[in-house]
Amino acid sequence: MNVNDSRGIIFNIQRYSIHDGPGIRTTVFIKGCPLRCLWCQNPESHLSRPIVFLNSERCTGCGTCLQACPRNAISLIEGASKTDRNRCNGTGNCASSCPNQARTLIGRSVTAHEVFSEVNADAIFYETSAGGVTLSGGEPLSQPDFAISILKQCKQAGIHTAIETCGYAEWNTLRRVLEYTDLVLYDIKHMNPEAHKEYTGVSNHLILDNIKKVCAVMKLPVFARIPIIPQYNDSERNVLETAEFIACHLGKSVSVHLLPYHRFGEAKYQRMEAPAQSVRIIPPDDAHMERIADVIRSFGLQVFMS
């Protein structure tokens, strides 16, 4: 297969991205994620296929979408359209026919070359700022061949490449992607395997094994990214264990990036016609973030805040 022809599903390309690696970057959000973190603020990224957002405030109940849907997944209830999410397979006909833009399709199928072309449009900005491309998600490893194809084309054009990953993939898959990667932004969510399983749906064994190999075998520069989720992973014990793991097993060249929990994704659950998140988390304040940073710094690690 020609690498340029590799297709995948993305849900956003963010240009002038300044918090996903060095310099001015373009971040490509690839759909699909193997984890289901309780605090997830990007639920639209979970499935690899496109999904539909419904903004019920804009829906007038005109019924145009009912006709458009090939799978009869939409019904009118009390003058408003509702989607049977089990039937919907994300064709998006409802979105393109909606006269009020109440429905939008999240996710589109594109070729790796199309993605590359958009990334390459900002080449002059990468050059001045030492920036490049970052593949994020979802999880870029959920569409590995597509990811490789994008990264390969970028590298060939001299663009610096980074991936942002949760690390939950077969080592062999990860390794293949890393061959075209200059920098890895690697999420570490929790050190305790049981807690990790409870909060994200999977254990952290594979994740922690993989990051060790990224550092030891591939010898790639790594940013360890730690989301700070109050009540879940911000206990002193977990912070200490995380810092110790990084300092002792990965090395002090790994910089630590703390990402405070935010709630920008709350409304997305409504738009997916899903129940609201069961957990209610208050974003951490600056003082708390600073305390955590200090603990990590005491291990001789460099800490950055986003």
Add this chain to the structure above:
Amino acid sequence: MDLRIPILKKSIDVEKYPLCTQKSRLITESFKHTDGEPMILRRAKAFDHVLKYINIFIQDYELIVGNTASKPMGLEFDFYAGLWSQDEIDGLKENGYDITREEEAEILQMNQYWSAFNPLKRMGLLFGEPLWLLMQSGTILPPWKSREQGSGGGYAESGMGLGPGFHILTVDFENVLRNGLNQIISRAQDELRKLRYRSIESLEKAAYLKSVVIAHRAIIGFAERFAALADETAARTTDLGRKRELEKIARTCRRVPAGPAVTFYEAMQSFWFIFLMITPSPVASLGRFDQYMYPFFKKDIDGNETSEKEVLELLQCLRIKDMQINRTSGRQARQKNAGMAKWHNMVIGGVTPEGDDATNELSYLILEALALCPTPHHTVTVRVHENTPEDFMIKALRVVRTGIGMPAFVGDRSYIAYLLGEEIALPDARNYALGGCIDATVVGKSRIASYGMFVVTKVLEAALYNGIDPRTGVQLGARTGQFTDFGTFDDFMKAYKAQLEYFLELHADKNNIELLVSRELFPDPVRSSLMLGGISEGRSLLDRTFPFENAAVMNPVGMINVVDSLAAIKKLVFEEKKVSRQELLDALSANWTGHRYSEIRRLLLAAPKYGNGDDYVDILAKDLFEHWADTAVKFKTVFNGTHKPTGVSISAQWPGGLLTGATPDGRCAGECLADGSVSAMRGADTNGPTALLNSALRIDQTRYQATLLNLKFLPSSLKTDEDLRKLSCLIQTYFRHNGKHIQFNVVNETILRNAQKQPEKYRDLIVRIAGYSAYFVHLDAPIQEEIIRRTEHAKVG
């Protein structure tokens, strides 16, 4: 004295601006005694009369003296740009200006005297029929009501000069600071002695030189009045500290601007007196202040004559002084330049005439003064080149982050390339300053005296309607054919270009008429003598040709709406044929009302829009800007130069929009046009700043004297120095590829709160949040709150 700046700042915070008549009364008195003399002498004598008798005062705590009007924070009526009718005076009162009954009566009386000198009337009577129709249509803003009254309403401004205000130039401040006015006077006297009367011009030259002597003596006399007043006040003052300050003021005003400034303080005072004399002008340029003031700064700092703290205080005093220069105008011009707009531009940084980095300690202190005293004026613009120090950029961006919209940034590469294209010598090109909003000026060697706001969407309408203005039914343009008869997009494009050429030829006539009338009525000995060769040439600045001969410019308002409209027509009418030619015209005249028409509007809105790095439309932008530039330079000015293309819409996009019906880019009738000149239409750029800049870089900006680009940012993307460093890279990239100008709107909490309350006014407000960007007003209330909460974190610092 740490209270000084807060107290002075308080003094400029007035509820109502007093309108004054003393200055025009003095001018009128003088004029009545000089009937029959050459105009330039009459003006010099009137200027002298004003400076001898106008009220002067020194405010408590002031270090730099020289009041701007006969009352504090006052505006003096003047008549150089039109008369003041009862209706216009009432309009001012409605808008909260203070005016007494006696003064009102006085103005109406002076109107009668000045109607003989009314430049608008003189211009109006010279307009041929097609041009007259164009002026009535408002295509060159603002619309004219009658040949006698123009657009109605004059100006009221502060400043001691005689104007007229809208001359865009940078005088040679350095010469005055270093040599003093006495030297100019003696040089003029020498020239007079040498003068032999063997040519027609010799009489004019004599009058000019005499007027220069009168004017500069008047300025020195004015400074002496302040010296005397400072002495008197000192004698009455019991506070010893203030007494010493006043004595120093008196000493200083006796030395400058008559003689050369020796200290930094004297240079500041000398500068201010000269600046007062080149105003009233909303477009007075402060030039490369950090360059010509630096030797005085350096000498005083090295010799421990002053400290950075004292310099910082004086720089803040200057900001406050500039806030005392105010301006208002008739209703229509008030609309064209929203608020009390003025463009007192100080440029800092950039390269030296030799090409090295020119940034110095004073450049940093000017930014510091801006941060400490964030008044809207004077404007500060940073000249950026490849070796501009990064910490200087970051310091400037920290000020930007506070949300005051300053400083703006301009790219040396593009400006210098433009001037080299105009065959300006490299050292002069490198020494450019900014006049007006952001137009290139060569210090002492160029002046713009005709600067119009041309509503280019009216040309698009002419192309759509065979030359007829759809608003009035008047045949405004050429007959280029019915839209329904155009077989291809190229045919339509040809019609548009033909219309533009027709309109701009008329525009050139208007500009030249304006230049000729100004030349006759407003010879200005002060500014003329402060230009290069001001004495040796022996001519007023509207009576000679300059090395950079840019007397008149052509400036399109709404070009991006034309670009987007042409792209939409190309795609939907001629390529995809989803909208028929007749349907488009019908939809436009229905202003999109009706089911099918709103469907058409949706299709048009979805067509490619400028600002997204999409070549389909960006190529058209490139083409149209090039065509505008090519056309402008075809038309000569009366000074033997050509018209210069520029691109600065100020706030003319609003009245321009009111005059334009619905446009094929999906814009509604009357809606505001796109701002700046290479900014995208509000809300049309949805791919972030790099995409917008990529679009703007498709346009060859080195052909333009100025272009303007606005970017909006949320403070959350400007939180850390690292964020600012990346923004600096964004600016550097744009300039490296010949972008000309960027300014930033940093959205603050107040704006976001207003957007929540009045979403219809903030439809274009884009906020960038984790992983995606969105229109703020489309976000759910809780997310809006979350964003506002984040915004609060971005503190000044």
